[in-house]
Amino acid sequence: MNEQIKTDALNSAHHLMVGGVDTLTLAKKYQTPLYVYDTGAIRAEIAAFKQVFEENHVDYQISYASKAFATVAMYQLIAQEHIHCDVVSGGELYTAQQADFPMAAVSFHGNNKSLAELTMALDAGVGTIVVDNFGELRQLTTLTTQRQQPTTIMLRIAPGISAHTHDYISTGQADSKFGFDLDSGQADQAIKAAQAAPYLKLVGIHCHIGSQIFEVNGFEMIVDKLVSEFARWQRELDFYPQIMNVGGGFGVKYTAEDHPLQPTDFVDAIIKETRAQTAAQQVPMLEIWIEPGRSLVATAGMTLYTIGDEKDIPGIRKYLSVDGGMGDNIRPALYQAKYEAVLAKNPALPAEQVASIAGKYCESGDMLIWNQQLPATAPGDVLAVLDTGAYGYSMASNYNRNPRPAVVFCEQGHSQLVVQRESYADLTRLDLPLSVPEKTK
Ligand SMILES: *Cc1c(COP(=O)(O)O)cnc(C)c1O
Numbered sequence: 231m232n233e234q235i236k237t238d239a240l241n242s243a244h245h246l247m248v249g250g251v252d253t254l255t256l257a258k259k260y261q262t263p264l265y266v267y268d269t270g271a272i273r274a275e276i277a278a279f280k281q282v283f284e285e286n287h288v289d290y291q292i293s294y295a296s297k298a299f300a301t302v303a304m305y306q307l308i309a310q311e312h313i314h315c316d317v318v319s320g321g322e323l324y325t326a327q328q329a330d331f332p333m334a335a336v337s338f339h340g341n342n343k344s345l346a347e348l349t350m351a352l353d354a355g356v357g358t359i360v361v362d363n364f365g366e367l368r369q370l371t372t373l374t375t376q377r378q379q380p381t382t383i384m385l386r387i388a389p390g391i392s393a394h395t396h397d398y399i400s401t402g403q404a405d406s407k408f409g410f411d412l413d414s415g416q417a418d419q420a421i422k423a424a425q426a427a428p429y430l431k432l433v434g435i436h437c438h439i440g441s442q443i444f445e446v447n448g449f450e451m452i453v454d455k456l457v458s459e460f461a462r463w464q465r466e467l468d469f470y471p472q473i474m475n476v477g478g479g480f481g482v483k484y485t486a487e488d489h490p491l492q493p494t495d496f497v498d499a500i501i502k503e504t505r506a507q508t509a510a511q512q513v514p515m516l517e518i519w520i521e522p523g524r525s526l527v528a529t530a531g532m533t534l535y536t537i538g539d540e541k542d543i544p545g546i547r548k549y550l551s552v553d554g555g556m557g558d559n560i561r562p563a564l565y566q567a568k569y570e571a572v573l574a575k576n577p578a579l580p581a582e583q584v585a586s587i588a589g590k591y592c593e594s595g596d597m598l599i600w601n602q603q604l605p606a607t608a609p610g611d612v613l614a615v616l617d618t619g620a621y622g623y624s625m626a627s628n629y630n631r632n633p634r635p636a637v638v639f640c641e642q643g644h645s646q647l648v649v650q651r652e653s654y655a656d657l658t659r660l661d662l663p664l665s666v667p668e669k670t671k
Contacts, residue, residue: 232570232572232577232616233486234483234484234485234486234529234570234572234616234617235572235577235616239577240576240577240578244575244576244577244578244579245574245575245576246572246574246575246577246614248266248267248268248532248640249266249267249268249269249270249271249639249640249641249642249643249644249645250640250641250642250643250644251266251640251643251644251645253266253532253534253574253612253614254574254575254612255645256534256638256640256645257534257536257574257612259645260636260638260645260647260651261636261651262534262535262536262553262554262612262635263533263534263535263536263552263553263554263558263635264533264534264635264636264637264638265531265532265533265558265618265619265622265623265635265636265637265638265649266531266532266533266534266637266638266639266640266645267527267530267531267619267637267638267639267640268530268531268640268641269307269530269639269640269641270641270642271529271530272307272526272527272530273307273311275493275522275525275526275530276292276294276311276313276526277311278492278493278494279292279493279494279497279520279522280292280313281494282494282497282498282501283497283501283518286498286501288501288504288505288515288517288518289517289518290517290518290519290520291313291314291473291517291518291519291520292313292314292519292520292521292522293313293314293315293316293335293337293475293519293520293521294308294313294314294315294316294521294522294523294526295315295316295478295521295522295523295524296308296315296316296317296322296325296326296523297316297317297318297322297523297621297624298523298524298526298527298528298619298620298621298624299523299527299531299619299620299621299622299623299624300317300322300325300326300624301325301623301637301648301649302325302328302329302648303329303637303639303646303648303649304329304527304648305325305326305328305329305331306329306330306331307639308331309329309330309331309332309335313335314335314336314337314357314519315331315335315336315337316336316337316338316339316360316521316523317336317337317338317339317356318338318339318340319340319347320344320346320347320350323336323338323347323350323351323354323356324350327354333354333355333356333357334355334356334357335357336354336356336357336358337356337357337358337359337360337384337521338351338356338358338359338360339360339362339386340362341362341363341407341408341409342362343359343362343366345369345373348366348369348370348373349373352373352374352377352379352381357382358382358383358384358433359381359382359383359384360383360384360385360386360436360475361383361384361385361386361420361424362386362408362409362410363409363410364410364416364419364420364423367420367423367424367427368423370383370427370430371423371427371429371430374427374428374429374430375427375428375429377429378429379429380429380431381429381430381431382431382433383424383430383431383432383433384432384433384434384435384436384473384475385409385410385417385420385421385424385432385435385436386408386409386410386436386437386438387409387410387411387412387417387435387436387437388403388404388406388408388409388410388411388412388437389412389437389439389452389455389456390403390404390411390412390413390455391403391439391448391451391452391455408438409436409437412455412459417435417459418463418466418467421463421467421469422467425467425468425469432469432471433471433472433473434471434472434473434474434475434516434517434519435456435459435460435471435473435474435475436475436477436519437452437456437475437476437477438476438477438478438479438521439452439477439479440479441478441479441523441524442479442481442482442524443479443480443481443496444481444488444489444490444491445491446491446495446496446499446500449476449496449499449500449503450499450500450503452476453474453476453500453503453504453507454503454507456474456476457474457504457507457508457511457513457516458507458511460474460508460511460513460516461511461512461513464513470514471516472516472517473516473517473518473519474504474516474517474518474519475518475519475520475521476500476518476519476520477520477521478520478521478522478523478524478525479524480493480496480522480524480525481524481525482524482525482528482529482617482620483529483617484528484567484568484569484570484617485568485569485570486570487568493522493525497520500518500520501518504516504518523620524620524621527619527620528617528618528619528620529616529617529619530619531617531618531619531620531622532614532615532616532617532618532619533554533558533559533614533615533618533622533635534574534612534613534614535552535553535554535612535613535614535615536552536553536610536611536612536613537550537551537552537607537608537609537610537611537612537613538551538552538553538590538609539551539609540585540607540609547586548583548584548585548586549585549586549587549588550585550586550587550588550604550607550613551587551588551589551590552587552588552589552590552598552613553590554589554590554598554632554635555588555589555590555591555596555598556589556591556593556595556596556627556629557589557591557626557627557628557629557630557632557634558622558623558626558634558635559598559615559618559622559625559626560625560626560627561621561622561625562597562598562599563593563595563596563597564625568599569598569599569615569616569617569618570599570602570615570616570617571587571598571599571602571604571613571614571615571616572604572613572614572616573604573605573607573611573612573613573614574611574612574613574614575611575612576605577614579605579606580605581603581604581605582604582605582606583603583604583605583606583607584601584602584603584604585601585602585604585607586599586600586601586602587599587602587613587615590630590632591629591630591632592630598615599615623635623637623649628652628657631657633651633652633653633654633656633657634651634652635651635652636649636650636651637649
């Protein structure tokens, strides 16, 4: 059986289960394509992170990078688990507000926050604004001074280190649109400007070196570099950061080819390196913040599709088409991301065919999986593409005017609709009719 599936994930009828609910029941009840989440698995990931920090007796904060998957119910779940969250736009902030997420536990990120977004964040009273560049720093200084509103900030820096990962999703190197460059002295300049701003309270430094990282090495390099800068900043700038925010990017297992560490292994290494370096550099032990996105939700989610038409080209390839595709999961087309799929009615059946899973969108690149081993399939069978919980729904589009799928949370045998399926009426809701009258003949 596919090793991505947990051993207890089949019921007595051999159907694939999620959060104790039969996926075939879900497909029938909510239709396909459908995003389904095992929310117990998300809670377990959060608990595992907390445990490492607590066992190591360090001050910490876990801030869910909500761009991985953001809906009202998801912010509510995060609030139930008493961790923080990151938002990167007015829209994510608004969604968190709709969820009554505690604003003090929000960090606001982004490399081009608009005046309206900064004002919205100040009105909302978000806990931390992570300032990305000089323009934003000036704007925020002006705003907070006008409003006489004390505001906690961190500075995002580009540490000149990139994690070994795909170019499009690698963000820590010097040549990046994100953050104040460290080596050229921009970070020092930003610290001085923040210190001079009467209402800004600079509590820490943030960096995020990339995504889907498989080695602790990049994080250890970050810690080494940051702590030595912290020591220098104490000496030269009288700046004593309390918080070191090392971002997210902890890799997850999408296919049998991926061999990630446990997310908690990263944290363990980060804590140990921070202890060692702060002691060596005579810097007080820091509060460590992490921002996991993908690792909290990716493997907790899957997408259910119904198999439709097939095309078998003798000696070349067999295509199985499903009722979704790049509109609900752009990652294969965007990043050549790899997934695995199983037949929901019995994932344990032996493979009898190799098929490539095509979406229904009008692009040849709309392929979800190449060369998937599967048992025999027939039109109408439900196919589960595994581990789609991160950057699936959050990157979904209405390309080809396909409605976006619904989202269902499952836990302890109960399912709950948390995002409705879009209707055709939703698709034209914002459209306005042509106002120019037809030419008179
Ligand atoms: C995207 C992002 C994250 C989360 O990255 P994952 O790879 O999903 O863990 C964390 N912090 C920042 C600033 C990000 O932009």
